[in-house]
Amino acid sequence: MDPSRELPDLMRSLPIDRHRGLPIPAVTARHPDGQPDFSTVDGREALRLASEGRCGICGNPLDSQIAFLGGPGAVAARAYHDPPMHESCAEASTILCPHLSRRDMRRVTDRRSTGVLPRNSAEEKPDRWVMWICRGFAAYVIDGMPLFRPAPYLRLRTFTYTDGGHLHETPDTSPRP
Numbered sequence: 001m002d003p004s005r006e007l008p009d010l011m012r013s014l015p016i017d018r019h020r021g022l023p024i025p026a027v028t029a030r031h032p033d034g035q036p037d038f039s040t041v042d043g044r045e046a047l048r049l050a051s052e053g054r055c056g057i058c059g060n061p062l063d064s065q066i067a068f069l070g071g072p073g074a075v076a077a078r079a080y081h082d083p084p085m086h087e088s089c090a091e092a093s094t095i096l097c098p099h100l101s102r103r104d105m106r107r108v109t110d111r112r113s114t115g116v117l118p119r120n121s122a123e124e125k126p127d128r129w130v131m132w133i134c135r136g137f138a139a140y141v142i143d144g145m146p147l148f149r150p151a152p153y154l155r156l157r158t159f160t161y162t163d164g165g166h167l168h169e170t171p172d173t174s175p176r177p
Contacts, residue, residue, distance in 0.1 A: 007096075008088035010058040022096055026059035027083055039099070043146045046083040050139045050148065056083030057093065067133050068150050069093060069100075071126030075156070080132075080148045090131050094159050094167050100129060103165035129167065131157040 007014075007023060014023035017036055026049060029040035046056055053062050067090040068080045085093075098105045103125070136151040158170045 008058075008086070008092050010055065010060050010086055011089060011092060014058060020098075022098075025057045025093075026054075027056040038097075041082060041146070043141075043144070046146045047139055047141065050083050050137070050146070055085045055089055057085045057089035060086070062086065064135060065133055065154065066135065066137060066150070067131050068137070068148065069129060069131050071129060073126070075130045075132060078132075078149055080150065081145065083146065083148060084137050084150075087131070087133055094129065094131075094169075099125070100159075101167045103161040103167070128158055128160045128170070131159070133157070 011023050014025070016022065017024050017038075019035075020038075022038075024036045024038075027041045027046040029037040029042040031037050041056075049056055049059060054060060055062055062084060063086060065087060066084045067087040068074070068084060069082060069090045070080045074080050094100050132150050132153050133155050134151040134153050138149045140147045140149070159167050160170045162168055
């Protein structure tokens with residue numbers, strides 16, 4: 001796969017992992033040998049970028065509308081461990097990230113870069129992902145891990161898995177006021 005064909009403009013300057021052929025998000029943790037640990041967010045980098053108003057995926061300045069991507073639990077709690085990002089970067093992640101894009105792809109459990117999952121995180125993959133789009137957020141450190149609380153949403157986008165196990169956006173059928 002040539003990822004440059006599918007990347008939004010904002011992601012085109014990201015380094016590409018030669019082994020997987022995928023862009024390396026700005027907040028991706030690194031193993032001691034420098035290799036990317038795609039299963040783990042570098043919490044310090046996530047907080048730094050968020051405090052500077054930068055996207056956790058591409059590292060560029062955020063727009064007025066900010067996206068968060070997580071499962072139904074993140075939506076219910078209005079709390080995300082993954083940092084704020086551009087909507088286009090979040091959308092690209094639903095296509096490019098093997099863990100998100102394919103139902104049967106499991107996260108590697110070897111966390112040599114940081115050692116732990118954030119408290120209250122689940123190893124089990126949700127059956128759907130929800131993109132929360134808003135105009136702001138607050139950032140906290142809880143038990144040494146970043147936690148992002150988005151402002152009230154402007155809109156939500158839901159992504160579910162097809163019978164074939166690939167992620168796709170589910171049309172919004174909710175009634176409009």
